[in-house]
Amino acid sequence: MGAQVTEVSDVDTIETAAVETDTVRMNMIQAINSALDVMMARDATVTVMGEDVGYFGGVFRATAGLQGKYGKTRVFDTPITEIGIIGVAIGMGAYGLRPVPEIQFADYIYPALDQLVSEAARLRYRSAGEFTAPITVRSPYGGGIFGGQTHSQSPEGIFTHVSGIKTVIPSTPYDAKGLLIAAIEDNDPVLFLEPKRIYNGPFNGYWDRPAENWSKHPGGAVPSGYYRVELGKAQVVRPGEALTILAYGTMVHVCRAVVEEAGVDAEIVDLRTLVPLDIETIEASVKKTGRCMIVHEATRTGGFGAELSALVQERCFYHLEAPIERVTGFDTPYPHSLEWAYFPGPVRIGQALEKIMKDV
């Protein structure tokens, strides 16, 4: 990381492949914007498309300024049809471009399911590699913004279940940029889910405490140029001995706040990429701590936590000193007014923490 950043805390161990010296403060939106900018400048085939992404720069401003810089044939608004957006992106990919379509909210990805599941995910396999889908589908996901049922969902588990799609979820501006660059350079389809609750700052899970921004967080220090955070590599964001917490996106920050407050020496593993999963980091951590807690905001049944739990059980069973704990959103649609009763916040995580640590 750049030399001028001095407030890197001891609990953060960002490994970096940066080749640039210049590091600046960014929030997650700016980091995503910067990744797109860097990649569009480096590679003339990178093409950004989606509802309202052009002149307006996206409803969350993630593509602001790009159309003015790279022109309308490389950054363009699309008709409102998610299946069309993904299908067209696949076709552009077949031509040789590297499209980065945006789905305005992850809740609106369902109309695109057939093109993602039957097409993007299967193209390499069914054509013996003649055709591939080197697309990166960006989409804001997750709740905590009073968005109601259709601006809050976490659908990652639907896609991790589909063979042939990579699923990436950053938890800091630094990771968001590096992972997005790696995703764009990847020759397989990548679903890049952006935790919109932490676009502007990390979130400790307390909705009634003042919002934080990224200016003091080490992950808000972002090289202005090109760098990659490799896909498939988790990061231990808080080393510890007492238990392992597997989390991603917003929940990484909530978990960290909870364990700090509880004074529990947890090791928090930020998965960053769900598929392909960094199983080595997970295994090493659980074998070291002997306890594993899995935290995600998505609904519980059939969620990605179930897969993680099965993997840990299969690979670390003889090291486990307590049953694996899963902390998740409830199996209901995302409510509007009761959003904070739904959200797996500090109390839910704290209770699971107590349970998993009770025999210590």
Add this chain to the structure above:
Amino acid sequence: MASEHPRANLPPLSLHVPEPRFRPGDPVDFAAVDVPAAGSARRPDTATPAGEFHELAYTLVRVLDDDGQAVGPWDPKLSPDMLRRMLRSMVQLRAFDERMFRAQRQGKTSFYMKALGEEAVAIAAAYALDRDDMCFPSYRQQGLLIARGYPLVEMMNQIYSNSGDKLGGKQLPIMYSAKDFGFFSISGNLTTQYPQAVGWAMASAAQGDTRIAATWCGEGSTAEGDFHSACTFAAVYRAPVVLNVVNNQWAISSFSGFAGAEATTFAARAVGYGIAGLRVDGNDALAVYAATQWAAERARTNQGPTLIEHFTYRAEGHSTSDDPTQYRSAGEPNAWPLGDPVRRLKDHLIAVGEWDEERHAAQDKEVAEEVKAAQKEAEKNGILGHGLHQPLDSLFDGVFEEMPWHLKEQRQQMLDEETASGRPWARK
């Protein structure tokens, strides 16, 4: 790969990306918008096969002329009483929108969407349909509820997600559901209601009923696959349904060109599907009424579906979440050539001697008071307060008819969490 067809002299291909006529700062001149004279469109008999009036998909059915007179074959010849009722509903809708928009700005709720400038579309249709016809609206047809007499307080309760909210705070503000008022539950996902309306209409036909369905979506939403599936089903089964496209020119920041408006009209979609298509001045309440009545009659007499494009203008931002001056010229709303729907109906009533400025001003005041009183009443049930008005244990209601074991367990977990948090919430 060499081509067998030499094209050395052809210029290279270029990609067309639509661009609206005006961006922020541009002076606005809508001279290029073709506005045919009121009364100029013919009105075929409702039994005419859809293939015999294709031109109606490319013109504008207009009734109110520049002098406020109702002219031509589409004049629905409504009684002064009916005209006044429509006017009042439109004024109510506008006042309601204004007040709820402000409530959101005051932090009383999370979200709001106005229908400013397009009030005639929902209101006139509501009056032209029968009270028991089923409506499948988008989020911008709150006018249907207002015209059908749904209590304003109930709407506000929903907007506030308060203890009076019949939807239990589960839905985003304005995503109403009112079965008793023939108003289907609004989805946040665009155009899903379109095939659903067709299905309802098919069921009504299959059951030998006399009720029809009507649905609405924005012009931007016509790009969704659901729109096209709905048109195909409606055509194939001659479903008794009125398919409305509200072309208010904008879809958040994207102008109608991104839904295909540079090439043709939205009503013209009907031509390809072989269904009846009408293009209507959406700011002319009488034209909207007449077109809806005509389409309803076709539907009710087994002539099948009609697609109506309502040509109008979204005079405000998309919702409380955007600032329209970031992507379009601030001069557009005032320059819109089809005027203000409230004003046009009012002028008509005055022109025919059935209304005057004093009565209108008095009505404005009365309606403002009515809306204000409703707001006061609704706020007694609370404003959006981080769920504190909803019984905590209602979170799990309505996932299924019967609650399975895993939801019961999770509900208990949630109640335990509440106890542990030391911050009690309301209970059922």
